[in-house]
Amino acid sequence: MHVYILLVLCVCVRGVTSFPNGEVEESCQSMTPNHSEFKSQTSSSPYKVSVNSTTFTAGQTITVTLQAAENASEFQGFMLQAREVDGKTAVGRFTSINTVQSRALNCFNIENSTLSQASADKKSHFEATWEAPTNSSLGDIQFVVTFVRDYPVFWNMVNSSTIRSTSPINTPSTTRFTVILLALTFTSINL
Numbered sequence: 001m002h003v004y005i006l007l008v009l010c011v012c013v014r015g016v017t018s019f020p021n022g023e024v025e026e027s028c029q030s031m032t033p034n035h036s037e038f039k040s041q042t043s044s045s046p047y048k049v050s051v052n053s054t055t056f057t058a059g060q061t062i063t064v065t066l067q068a069a070e071n072a073s074e075f076q077g078f079m080l081q082a083r084e085v086d087g088k089t090a091v092g093r094f095t096s097i098n099t100v101q102s103r104a105l106n107c108f109n110i111e112n113s114t115l116s117q118a119s120a121d122k123k124s125h126f127e128a129t130w131e132a133p134t135n136s137s138l139g140d141i142q143f144v145v146t147f148v149r150d151y152p153v154f155w156n157m158v159n160s161s162t163i164r165s166t167s168p169i170n171t172p173s174t175t176r177f178t179v180i181l182l183a184l185t186f187t188s189i190n191l
């Protein structure tokens with residue numbers, strides 16, 4: 001009986017601390033909880049990540065919402081990052097962090113680049129605010145989330161829709177620059 005209780009306790013505690021702290025670079029990248037004996041579900045995720053904007057620019061804030069489908073069970077854990085489309089590292093940082101519901105991790109040496117659950121309380125909804133960096137120009141981004149329903153059941157790296165970067169250093173402005181150059185060239189030819 002005692003052994004059984006201990007086992008249950010052990011599983012629960014490991015369930016709570018399913019994501020390592022930000023010092024474990026490998027988990028920051030794979031976004032896989034430390035449940036090595038279990039694999040990500042292959043079915044489509046009953047949990048979604050949505051955003052309040054389709055575009056962003058340097059320094060802009062975006063509201064990110066994690067939500068369980070109406071008929072789905074609640075989730076216990078999550079790991080949330082913004083990444084450039086197909087990027088392997090987190091970009092930007094979370095602000096106004098709700099430290100009751102989440103804890104911030106410093107993945108990839110960026111303070112608060114990643115959020116994870118603060119407890120294994122069941123939740124159907126979680127909201128966070130993310131801020132685009134002001135000192136670098138990003139391409140298009142997506143929010144990427146691993147949802148943990150309970151200890152053995154998780155969905156690895158669920159993506160939001162793509163949020164288009166409208167920062168100046170992008171193809172459109174390169175095109176504009178080329179057009180100006182061409183115009184100048186033609187002007188000099190005419191002279």
Ligand SMILES: *[C@@H]1O[C@H](CO)[C@@H](O)[C@H](O)[C@H]1NC(C)=O
Pocket residue numbers: 020024026027034
């Ligand atoms: C996973 O947990 C085990 C045991 O708790 C630990 O030894 C190992 O370093 C952890 N791995 C990662 C990637 O956090």
Ligand SMILES: *[C@@H]1O[C@H](CO)[C@@H](O)[C@H](O)[C@H]1NC(C)=O
Pocket residue numbers: 052053061062063129
């Ligand atoms: C999205 O949410 C952020 C943070 O609350 C807010 O500053 C921004 O204006 C919102 N954007 C849109 C398009 O509603």
Ligand SMILES: *[C@@H]1O[C@H](CO)[C@@H](O)[C@H](O)[C@H]1NC(C)=O
Pocket residue numbers: 069071072
């Ligand atoms: C939940 O609802 C979706 C559509 O809203 C449906 O495709 C799915 O089969 C339902 N899942 C369960 C477990 O009832």
Ligand SMILES: *[C@@H]1O[C@H](CO)[C@@H](O)[C@H](O)[C@H]1NC(C)=O
Pocket residue numbers: 109110111133135136
């Ligand atoms: C941008 O600023 C963050 C901290 O705010 C820093 O970690 C990062 O190295 C800076 N990036 C560049 C390209 O300067």
Ligand SMILES: *[C@@H]1O[C@H](CO)[C@@H](O)[C@H](O)[C@H]1NC(C)=O
Pocket residue numbers: 093094095097099104111112
């Ligand atoms: C990171 O988040 C903590 C709250 O969890 C806050 O105190 C700290 O100022 C934040 N750091 C940055 C660079 O935003």
